[in-house]
Amino acid sequence: MFQNFDAPARSQPIGGRLVSLRAELGKHGLSGFLVPHSDEYQGEYTPASAERLAWLTGFTGSAGMAIVLAGEAAIFVDGRYTLQVREQIEIADFTPEHLIETPPHAWIRPRLKQGDRIGYDPRLLTLAELRRFEHAAAGTGAGLVPVDENPIDRIWADRPAPPVGAVSLQGDDLAGESARAKIERLQAVLAEKGADAAVIAQSDSIAWTFNIRGTDVPHNPVALSYAILSRDGPPTLYIDSRKLSNAVRDALADLADIREETAILGDLERLGGSGARVLADPNTTPAALLRALIAAEGTLIEGSDPVTLPKARKNAIELDGSRRAHHRDGVAMTRFLAWLDEEAPTGELDEIAAARRLEAFRAEIGEEDGMPLADISFDTISGAGSDGAIVHYRVNEATNRKIEPGSLYLVDSGAQFRDGTTDITRTIAIGEPTAEMRQRFTLVLKGHIALATARFPAGTNGAQLDTLARIALWQKGLDYDHGTGHGVGAFLSVHEGPARISKTGTFALEPGMILSNEPGYYKTGAYGIRIENLILVHPPEPIEGGERPMLGFETLTLAPIDRKLVEPALLNAAEIAWLDAYHARVREALAPRLTGRALQFLLASTQSVVA
Numbered sequence: 001m002f003q004n005f006d007a008p009a010r011s012q013p014i015g016g017r018l019v020s021l022r023a024e025l026g027k028h029g030l031s032g033f034l035v036p037h038s039d040e041y042q043g044e045y046t047p048a049s050a051e052r053l054a055w056l057t058g059f060t061g062s063a064g065m066a067i068v069l070a071g072e073a074a075i076f077v078d079g080r081y082t083l084q085v086r087e088q089i090e091i092a093d094f095t096p097e098h099l100i101e102t103p104p105h106a107w108i109r110p111r112l113k114q115g116d117r118i119g120y121d122p123r124l125l126t127l128a129e130l131r132r133f134e135h136a137a138a139g140t141g142a143g144l145v146p147v148d149e150n151p152i153d154r155i156w157a158d159r160p161a162p163p164v165g166a167v168s169l170q171g172d173d174l175a176g177e178s179a180r181a182k183i184e185r186l187q188a189v190l191a192e193k194g195a196d197a198a199v200i201a202q203s204d205s206i207a208w209t210f211n212i213r214g215t216d217v218p219h220n221p222v223a224l225s226y227a228i229l230s231r232d233g234p235p236t237l238y239i240d241s242r243k244l245s246n247a248v249r250d251a252l253a254d255l256a257d258i259r260e261e262t263a264i265l266g267d268l269e270r271l272g273g274s275g276a277r278v279l280a281d282p283n284t285t286p287a288a289l290l291r292a293l294i295a296a297e298g299t300l301i302e303g304s305d306p307v308t309l310p311k312a313r314k315n316a317i318e319l320d321g322s323r324r325a326h327h328r329d330g331v332a333m334t335r336f337l338a339w340l341d342e343e344a345p346t347g348e349l350d351e352i353a354a355a356r357r358l359e360a361f362r363a364e365i366g367e368e369d370g371m372p373l374a375d376i377s378f379d380t381i382s383g384a385g386s387d388g389a390i391v392h393y394r395v396n397e398a399t400n401r402k403i404e405p406g407s408l409y410l411v412d413s414g415a416q417f418r419d420g421t422t423d424i425t426r427t428i429a430i431g432e433p434t435a436e437m438r439q440r441f442t443l444v445l446k447g448h449i450a451l452a453t454a455r456f457p458a459g460t461n462g463a464q465l466d467t468l469a470r471i472a473l474w475q476k477g478l479d480y481d482h483g484t485g486h487g488v489g490a491f492l493s494v495h496e497g498p499a500r501i502s503k504t505g506t507f508a509l510e511p512g513m514i515l516s517n518e519p520g521y522y523k524t525g526a527y528g529i530r531i532e533n534l535i536l537v538h539p540p541e542p543i544e545g546g547e548r549p550m551l552g553f554e555t556l557t558l559a560p561i562d563r564k565l566v567e568p569a570l571l572n573a574a575e576i577a578w579l580d581a582y583h584a585r586v587r588e589a590l591a592p593r594l595t596g597r598a599l600q601f602l603l604a605s606t607q608s609v610v611a
Contacts (some may be wrong), residue, residue, distance in 0.1 A: 001356065001359060001380050002218075002359065002373075002375050002376045003355065003359065003376060003380060004217065005316065005352045005355075005395060005396050005397055006396060006397060006399070006465070007387045007396045007398035009399050011511075012480065013085060013469060014056070014057060014058050014089070014298050015090060015092070016292065016580055017055070017056055017155070018056065018068065018073060018093050018094075018366075020155045021033065021056065021151060021152060021155060022070065024151040024154055025068070025119065025136060025151060026196070028119070028151070029117060030118070030119040030145060030147075030151075030182065031070055031115075031116040031117050031118060031142075032067065032068055032070065032108075032116065032118045032119065033067075033068050033070065033119045033120070033152075034066075034067055034104070034118065034119070034120040034121075034125065034133065034150060035052060035053050035056055035057075035064055035065060035066040035067070035068065036064075036065045036125060036129070036373075037053045037061075037062070037065060037384070038052065038126075039546055040124065040224075040250055040269070040286060041201060041202070041203050041224050041225075041226075041286075042126060042201055042202065042284050042285070042286060043202070043203055043204075043217060043220070043222070043493075044062050044063065044223075044493070045062060045217050045218065045220050045378075045493075047159040047160075047162065047163045047215065047217055047218075047224070049075040049159060049160045049162045049163065050060070050161075050162075051321070052124075052152045052153075052156070053065070053066055053075075053474035055152065055159075056152060057075050057088075057093075057094055057158055058088045058089050058090070059075060059077070059081070059084070059085050059088045059089050059342070060084075060088060060390060060394065061080070061081040061281060061460075062075060062392070063078055063080075063081070063086055063099070063568065064077045064078065064081065064085070064099065065104050066076075066094060066209075067104055067107065067108055067132065068107075069111060071096050072095065072105075072422060073093060073095070073209075074095045074096075074097050074107060075089060075094040075096055075097065076093070076097045076098070076099040076102070076103070077096065077097075077098070077099055077326075078099045078100055078372065078481075078482075078596040079098070079391075079482055080118075080157050080392050080481065080482045081097070081175065081283050081392060082098070082256065082392070083109065083389065083390045083391075083524065084390050084391075084392060085395065087390075087550070095275060098231050099361075101477070103132075103332075104133075104377065105132040105133050105135070105136040105332070106135075106136070107513050107608070108133070108213060109136040109137070109138055110601075112136070112137055112141075112142035112519075113140065113141065113142060114138040114140070114142070115141060116139030116140070116141070116142035116143070117142070117143055117145045117150065118133075118137070118142060118143070118144050118145065118559040119144075119145050119146075119147050120133070120144060120145070120146060120147065120278070120525065120586060121146070121147055121148040121150045122147075122286065122287045122288035122291060123149075123286050123287075123288045123331055124286070125286070126282060126283055126284060126285060126286060126287060127280075127282035127285060127286075127287045127290045127291070128282040128283045129287070129438060130287040131282070134231050136399070137250070142293050144282045146288075146593040147201065149368050150344060150599055153223055159428060162189050162215040162224075162240075163215075163217070163224065163245050164216075164240055164242045164473070165214050165215030165216045165223065165243060166214070166215060166243060166245065166247065167213070167214050167239070167243045167244055167245075167248050167409075168212065168213050168214070169211060169212060169213075169221045169251055170207075170211045170212060170213050170418070170491065171211075172211070174317065174318075174321055174418055174419055174491070175211045175318070175490075176315040176316065176318050176519055177315060177317075177467055178211070178343050179209065179210050179211040179255055179364070180236070180255060180479050182208070182209055182211075182310070182428065183209065183229070183235060183255065184237055185244070185262055185310065186198070186209065186229055186268075186306050186307065186310075186496075187229065187230075187231050187232075189306045189517070190229065190231040190279060191231055191268070191567075192277055192403070192488065193301060193303065193306075194277060194301070195231060195233075195277050195278060195279035195301050196231050196271075196276040196277050197228050197229060197230050197231060197271060197276055197277075197278045197279070198228070198229045198278065198279040198280065198305075198306055199227075199268070199278060199279070199280040199285055199289055199290070199293075200226065200228070200229060200306075200307060201226055201229040201280075201281075201284055201285045201286060201289065201420070201441045202305055202307070202308075202553050202598025203216075203217070203220075203222035203223065203224050204311070204492045204493045204496065205305055205307035205308065205311060206218070206222070206224050206225050206226070206227050206237070206307075207221070207222045207223065207309040207487075207492060208307055208492065209235075209307055210227075210237065210255065210430050210489055211231075211254060212248070213492075216243075218375075218379075219375050219376055219377055219378050219414060219416065219494070220490070220492070220493050220494075221374060221375065221491055221492065222242075222493070223239060223243055224409040225237060225238055226238040226239075226261060226264050227256075227262070227291070228238045228267065228268075229272075231550055232254050234255065235255070235256045235257070236255070236256060236257045236258075236265060236267065237252060237256045237258050237259070238259050238260065238261045238264045239258065239261065239453070240260065240261060241260060241261075241475060244258070244306065248262075250289065251295025254487045260519050260540060262376070264287070264289065265289070266402065267291045268289060268293045268296070268298070268450055269292050269293070269295070270296070271293060271296070271298055271371065271433060272292070272293045272294065272295070272296025272297055273296045273297065273298070274298075274299025274328055275298070275299070275343050276298050276299070276300065277298075277299040278293055278298055278299065278300060279303055279304040279306065280300060280301070280302070280303075280305075281302070281303065281304050281308075282302050284305055284567065286294075292437055293509050293576075295475055298459060301468070303596065304498065308498050309495055309510075311489070311496070312487055312496060312497070312498060312499060312501070312510070312512070312513050313510055313511070313512035313513060314490055314512045314513070314514060314536075317514070317546050318350065318490040319419075319512070319536065321418075321419030321420045321490065321491075322365065322419070322420035322421075322490065322534075322556060323556060324419050324420065325371075325415070325417045325419050325420025325422055325481055326420065326556040326558055327558060327589060327590075328369050328415075328417065328558050329362065329365075329369065329414075329415050329422040329424065329557075329558075329559075330365070330557065330558030330586065330589065330590050331357075331365050331590055331593045331594065332358070332362045332364070332365040332415070332558075333361075333424060333426070333559040333592055334557075334559055334582075334586075334594060334598060334601065334602050335361045335364075335365075335598045336357060336358045337360045337426065337428070337559065337601065337605070338433070338596075338597050338598040338600075338602070339357060339361075339597075339603035340409075340428060341353065341428075341431060341601055342597065343431065344403050344405075344409065344428075344462070345405055345431060346429045347402060347403075347404050347405055348402065349402065349403045349576065350384075350401060350402050351382040351383065351384050351387065351395040351400050351401060351402050351403065352382070352395055352397070352400045352580070353398075354382050354403065354409070355380040355382040355395065355411075356411070356586055357414075358380060358382075358411065358413055359373075359376060359380070359413075359487055362376070362415045362441075366417060371417050371418060371419060373415055373417065374416045374417060374418055374419075374491070375415075375416040376415060376416065377412075377413075377414030377416050377421050377423055377494040378414060379423065380395075380411065380412070380413040381395075381410065381411065381412035381425075382395050382409075382410075382411050382413075383395070383409070383410045383415070383432075383528060384401050384402065384403040384404065384407055384408075384409050384410075384529065385401065385404065385407040385408070385409075385526070385527060386524075386525050386526055387399065387401060387425070387528075388409065388410035388522075388527050388528030388529075389522040389523055389524050389526060389527060389528040390522075391481070391520070391522060392527070393480055394458070400416075402520060403430055404428065404430065405430050405431035406431050406432070406602070407430050407431075407527065408427055408428070408429060408433065408437060408527040408529065408565075409427070409428045409430055410427045410428075410527075410528045410529065410530055411428070412424070412425040412530060412532065413425075414492060414494055415492065416428060416429055418491055419491065420491060421488055421490065421492065421493075421494055422557070422595065423488060423489055423516055423532065424532055424533065424534070424557050424559060425493050425518055425520075425530040425531060425532035425564065426531070426532075426559060426560075426562065427441065427458060427528070427529045427531065427562065428433075428562050428565075429529060429564045429565050432564075433564060433565055437527065437529075437565060438565055438566070438567040439567055439570065440478070440521045440523070440529055441521075441529050441531075441562075441565035441566065441567075442565070442566055442567040442571065443476060443478065443521065443572040444473070444519050444520060444521050444529050444530070444531055445531055445566060445571075445575075445579070446472040446570070446571065446589035447468065447470060447471065447472050447473060447484075447519040448469065448517055448518075448519055448531045448533070449473070449575050449578050450468040450470050450471070450484070450516045451469045451484065451501070451519070451535075451553070452517055452533070452555055453552075453553075453574075454468055454534060454552065454553065454580065455543060455550040455551070455552045456509075456550055456551050456552070457509050457540075457548060457550060457551070458508070458510075458551060460481075460487065460508060460509060460551070461499075461505055461508050461509065462484075462499055462500050462501035462502055462505025462506070462507065462508060462515075463502065463503055463504065463505045464508070465484075465501050465504055465505075466483070466485075466502055466505060469501070469517070469519040470482040470519065471499055473521060475518070477538055478521055480521055480522060481510065481518065481522075482502075482520070483501060483502030483503070484501040484502055484516075484517065484518060484519055485501030485505075485513050485515040485516045485517055485518060485535075486500050486501075486504070486516050487499050487500060487513060487514065487563060488513065488514045488515065488516060488534055490514075499513050499515065500515070501516075501517070502510070507567055509537050509588065510537060511537050511538060511539040511540075511551065512536075512537065513536070513537045514534055514535070514536050515533055515534070515535055515537070516532055516533070516535070516539075517532065517533050517534070517535045517553070517555075518530055518531065518532035518533075519531065529565075531561060532557075533555050533556070533557035534555075534556045534557050535553040535554065535555050535556065536554040536555075536556055537552075537600055538553065538554050539551070539553065540550055550553055550567065555582065558585070558586045558589050559586060559592060560583060560586060560601075560605040561579065561582070561583070561604055562605075563607070565604060566579070566609050568609055569608050571609070576608075576609055576610060577610050581604075582607045583606035583607070584606065586602075587602060587603065587606040590602055591603070
């Protein structure tokens with residue numbers, strides 16, 4: 001199993017950890033401390049050794065921050081985690097705050113006073129984040145103090161060792177472009193920007209650039225590392241040498257200089273001392289790295305990570321791989337849905353058993369296709385009844401519940417195959433759904449279809465498209481507190497920038513980008529609904545009678561949508577036609593790979609919605 005279901009262990013009460021941290025801060029003359037979720041590489045998902053926020057607070061979500069002051073402490077989470085955080089933390093110790101409505105830097109400003117010294121780990125904050133806190137502290141008489149050693153690390157007695165997972169090569173037959181060609185393309189970008197070098201701190205950017213994959217982070221096939229790209233010479237890859245076999249080291253040595261991670265600060269200081277102009281993204285690069293460059297009087301050119309956009313524009317080989325991965329995943333998912341249809345009505349099936357069986361189906365299809373399941377793409381969200389209303393619910397032995405007749409079951413899951421990354425959510429009625437469930441599900445489906453069928457001009461961003469997925473809900477006074485779509489990598493991170501479909505998605509969508517389409521609805525204490533497919537932005541195509549070619553989406557995900565939850569009277573003719581056509585495509589694609597009960601289920605569940 002790639003997922004475990006152990007309940008979070010607490011070697012001592014969370015309050016005791018908070019007391020220990022405050023005592024440690026006092027030893028060093030600090031009035032408070034900033035505790036972000038991020039690690040030294042600014043990734044969304046972190047190894048166990050970097051789960052400092054979870055260790056201190058009990059909160060296990062993938063985004064957030066805590067601020068610990070002498071007399072109070074707060075934890076900041078976004079709309080995905082407002083329910084989860086209250087279940088996991090001790091309210092007496094940490095006050096939950098909304099990360100967007102009350103940003104940490106805005107919360108702390110009125111609490112700062114003359115002489116306060118607020119500590120922070122400069123490896124864990126980006127330069128942009130640090131600047132926001134510095135601006136908040138300006139004029140208060142308080143100061144921000146970088147620490148050489150994180151005080152949480154000093155009191156975390158059983159902290160796991162940092163990972164040293166083996167690095168593997170992603171062949172050109174899957175990557176679609178050699179690492180050398182990618183490096184040359186990036187060097188041309190540096191020349192255009194007048195930069196002598198660029199700092200790359202995002203592990204998935206490094207994986208893409210060098211055509212490597214790793215196992216340092218659960219469900220994300222990356223090797224934690226840094227890189228400096230040079231405009232004129234070979235790049236330098238900073239990575240723990242224990243991760244490299246002789247064969248991988250030899251292959252990388254043909255492309256780059258390889259150094260231990262600890263060497264990067266000295267190299268940045270030398271670059272700065274030479275007067276180099278260095279490109280880096282202040283929103284993704286640790287402050288420690290860029291402050292070393294600036295302190296040595298180097299010139300920082302602030303701009304986007306130059307890898308982010310070409311990585312998001314999947315090439316033809318990557319897209320072919322993604323289509324194969326989704327076809328494979330659709331077979332596994334349909335086998336699972338058929339099994340669930342038989343097992344769930346008994347009322348004896350629970351969330352963990354369902355998640356385990358789904359992973360097993362994915363492993364089986366990987367073996368059948370000769371493309372083994374490398375990992376799941378995130379911990380499966382297996383939520384029955386009210387657990388489905390927790391947007392990023394992660395079941396464990398303590399929270400596990402039965403999937404009961406008369407409830408909704410939400411399962412959000414994905415696979416990591418070497419040829420592609422998948423992510424799919426299906427909401428299933430266990431027994432007969434209520435009229436309200438059918439109505440809310442159909443409103444979500446209307447939004448899903450509106451986005452799937454959208455045509456839009458070049459330059460359109462995700463915020464402009466986000467409204468399409470919400471309008472049917474808005475008209476009924478409903479909404480959801482998460483984005484509608486995130487980018488997805490090619491055997492890389494399931495959450496990938498720069499584009500996203502959300503109220504804050506300002507980056508224009510381009511051909512070759514893969515994103516999710518996942519509107520939802522959540523009734524606290526009752527049930528959750530989400531319908532998610534992955535969609536590919538296709539190149540502009542003419543529209544009959546139109547004046548401009550328009551971009552659009554190709555739906556990659558192949559799996560039935562629960563017709564029992566659809567209220568046909570709420571759909572118009574075009575929406576019914578889309579759903580029937582989608583199901584016909586699913587049936588045609590998957591039927592040759594299915595037999596017995598799974599085939600019967602597929603044929604029954606992909607009939608016309610008005611049949």
